[in-house]
Amino acid sequence: MATDTVVQQDVQKDESAWSGGKQPFKASYGKLMMWYFLLSDAFTFAAFLIAYGALRFSMPTWPVPDFVFAKIPFYSGEAPLIFVTFMTFVLIVSSVTMVRAVQEGHQGNQKGVVKWMVWTIIGGSIFLGSQAWEWNTLISGEGVTVTKNPFSNHEESGTYLSANDLKKEGYNEVTKDGATYYLATDAADIPENRFFVKYDHNGESYAGKSFEADDPYLITYSHGTELYEAGAYKTAGGEVKKEGYGPKAFGALFFFITGFHGFHVLSGVVFLIIITMNVASGLYHNRGNNYEMVEKMGLYWHFVDLVWVFVFLVFYLL
Amino acid sequence: MAGLSYEEGKKQAYRGFVLLGIITIVEVIVALIGNGHVIEGFSLPKYVMYPIMIAMSLYKAYFIVNEFMHMKYEVKGLAMSVLLPTLLLVWAIIAFLQEGNSWGQRRELIKDKNAIDVKEGQQTSDILKFEELESGFRLS
Numbered sequence: 011m012a013t014d015t016v017v018q019q020d021v022q023k024d025e026s027a028w029s030g031g032k033q034p035f036k037a038s039y040g041k042l043m044m045w046y047f048l049l050s051d052a053f054t055f056a057a058f059l060i061a062y063g064a065l066r067f068s069m070p071t072w073p074v075p076d077f078v079f080a081k082i083p084f085y086s087g088e089a090p091l092i093f094v095t096f097m098t099f100v101l102i103v104s105s106v107t108m109v110r111a112v113q114e115g116h117q118g119n120q121k122g123v124v125k126w127m128v129w130t131i132i133g134g135s136i137f138l139g140s141q142a143w144e145w146n147t148l149i150s151g152e153g154v155t156v157t158k159n160p161f162s163n164h165e166e167s168g169t170y171l172s173a174n175d176l177k178k179e180g181y182n183e184v185t186k187d188g189a190t191y192y193l194a195t196d197a198a199d200i201p202e203n204r205f206f207v208k209y210d211h212n213g214e215s216y217a218g219k220s221f222e223a224d225d226p227y228l229i230t231y232s233h234g235t236e237l238y239e240a241g242a243y244k245t246a247g248g249e250v251k252k253e254g255y256g257p258k259a260f261g262a263l264f265f266f267i268t269g270f271h272g273f274h275v276l277s278g279v280v281f282l283i284i285i286t287m288n289v290a291s292g293l294y295h296n297r298g299n300n301y302e303m304v305e306k307m308g309l310y311w312h313f314v315d316l317v318w319v320f321v322f323l324v325f326y327l328l
Numbered sequence: 329m330a331g332l333s334y335e336e337g338k339k340q341a342y343r344g345f346v347l348l349g350i351i352t353i354v355e356v357i358v359a360l361i362g363n364g365h366v367i368e369g370f371s372l373p374k375y376v377m378y379p380i381m382i383a384m385s386l387y388k389a390y391f392i393v394n395e396f397m398h399m400k401y402e403v404k405g406l407a408m409s410v411l412l413p414t415l416l417l418v419w420a421i422i423a424f425l426q427e428g429n430s431w432g433q434r435r436e437l438i439k440d441k442n443a444i445d446v447k448e449g450q451q452t453s454d455i456l457k458f459e460e461l462e463s464g465f466r467l468s
Contacts, residue, residue, distance in 0.1 A: 035406035045410050056417050060424045067428030068435065076363050090365055095356045099349065106345040109396055113337050305398075312396045316389055323385040327359045328378060 038299075044306045048313045051274075055317050058267050059324050065259045073161035073256050075326045077226040081147050086212060094326050097140045098318065104133025105315045112308045115301025120289060123304055127286040130311065134279040141272045145265070151211070153231025153238060154261045160229035160238055162256030164221050168243040170208050171250070172217030176242055179250050181205060189235045192242065201238075205252050206230075208241025216241060229253050264325065271321055274314050281307060344395055348388055355384045 035042060066072050076090035083093075107129040114122030148154040154161070173192075177183065181192035184199065190207075197203040208216035209230060221227070221243075230239045240252040285307050288294060294301045332340065358380050362372035394400040399407050 035403040035409070037402065037406055042406065045406065049410050049413060052414065053417075056414075056420065060417075060420055063421065064424040064428035064431075067425050068431035070432065070435075074363070076359065076365060090363075091356055091359060095352065098352050102345060102348045102352065105348075105392070105396055106341055109341045109344070110338070113334065113341065117334055309397055312392055315396075316392050319385055319388050319392070323355075323381060327355060327381045327385075 038302060040306055041302065041309070044309050048309060051313065052317075055267075055271070055320070058263075058270065059320060062263045062267065062324060065257075065263065069257045069259075071163040071165070071224075071256070073159070073260055074163065074226040075328075077228075078148075078161050079144075079326055081151070083143065091326055093140070093144065094322060097137055097144075098322050100133055100137045100140065101315045101318050104130045104137070105312055107133060108308045108311045112301070112305050115289075115294070115304040118295070118300075120292065120295055123289050123301060124286055127282060127289065127304070131279055131282045131286065134275055134282065134311075138272060138275055138279065141268065141275075145268075148264075150233060151231075152228060154264070156262045156265055157258055158238070159256040159258055159260040160231055161260065162227060162229075162254060164223055164225045164227060166245050167220065167222045168245040168251070169218065169220040170216040171242045171244055172215070173207050175217070175244070176205060176207065176250075179244075181242075181250075187235060189232065189237050189239075191237075191239070204240070205242035205250070206237075206239035208239065208243075208253075227253060229255065267321060267325070271314070271317055274317065278311055278314050281310070340395070344391065347391065351384050351388055355381050 033039075037045075079094055080088040080090040081093065082089045107126050111123050111126035111130060114126055152160065171179070173183070173190075176192045181194055183190060183192055184204075186199075191204040192206070193199060193203055194205075210216065211230065227241075229241070231237075232239055238255075240254070242250060242252050244250055285303055289301070289304065294303055297303075357366075358372075358377055360366050361370070362374075362377035364371040393411075399410070
């Protein structure tokens with residue numbers, strides 16, 4: 011019958027595809043699957059960053075990035091965004107060294123591949139160390155946690171009060187466990203009633219300094235007493251108030267998203283070490299596929315750099 | 329860097345580094361100038377800063393994917409199968425920013441209602457609620 015012949019012809023034509031050995035999109039299975047894994051991971055990170063965007067957009071105020079991220083090692087002043095720019099550069103350099111490693115692989119140059127991959131590992135490790143320093147500064151130095159955020163913006167203008175000002179307003183000084191704070195008459199000694207004279211982390215007093223609405227501030231966190239010393243101020247209208255915490259979501263989002271990215275960098279470094287050792291042992295030379303494993307590892311590493319480009323944009327620039 | 333000689337490939341890699349480095353520095357400078365850290369008292373409005381920084385980051389992403397990750401030299405089908413799904417994120421960003429905006433407006437509404445409650449007592453805020461239901465929660 012006519013249909014039988016047509017079916018037979020189709021089967022014959024497809025035989026070459028079914029007999030195997032043909033690569034879809036001319037890419038090996040491993041490379042193609044690495045791309046699809048990276049696509050799925052991109053959606054995961056996009057989901058986190060979009061959640062950040064939605065939450066931040068819903069808040070009346072949000073910590074100002076160049077105020078929050080202004081610390082660098084060995085310097086006690088303010089250097090807004092300098093450290094994270096350094097971290098971005100470290101990842102860019104490590105991406106370039108990875109490109110060089112892949113190129114040496116295509117040349118079959120085993121020693122070259124090892125050399126450039128070692129540089130990539132060093133770059134990744136420097137990034138991890140830097141991120142750890144950043145986290146430590148925020149957690150131990152400034153007291154940001156997953157549930158508490160001492161960075162905020164003023165809603166109105168005012169002037170910070172000194173110890174004498176507070177006493178004149180009728181607040182009683184209390185010194186306990188190494189901390190000095192002020193309570194209104196008849197107020198219970200609980201954290202929400204404690205008013206502090208504001209000092210910054212270098213010990214300088216803020217008494218007498220005034221501020222405008224939308225000015226950023228940081229509730230000074232005292233590492234020794236583990237107290238958040240919410241500074242007392244007087245508004246333009248004459249009310250005595252103290253600094254409030256900023257949006258809670260800030261800490262949770264920052265640590266979760268940079269932590270998730272840092273976890274990817276860490277696993278990337280671990281994989282880089284394993285594959286560098288494999289290269290050094292001659293395994294990929296024997297496979298004779300142009301060091302494709304190095305190329306696949308390169309894809310993952312560039313993806314990590316790519317995600318950082320967007321985390322850097324969303325958290326630190328916007 | 330497929331189809332290029334070894335020497336040319338090396339040069340491309342280093343040019344890539346310089347390109348990405350320069351774009352990053354410009355992004356940071358725009359952020360610092362725009363927030364008033366460079367020139368005393370001078371700042372840029374958000375609608376100027378944000379598009380510049382977002383465009384630069386998108387260009388960096390395009391460069392990293394196409395050159396470092398070799399996408400430009402791959403079969404078109406592979407490139408499309410990976411890149412086209414990311415267009416869904418355009419919808420996601422628009423939808424969730426709108427969502428966040430709506431949450432913010434509802435927070436404001438709750439704050440206003442609480443303020444009225446404190447000032448005038450229960451009766452007024454009940455009437456407010458009824459009028460909102462009437463107007464279908466139209467918030468301007």
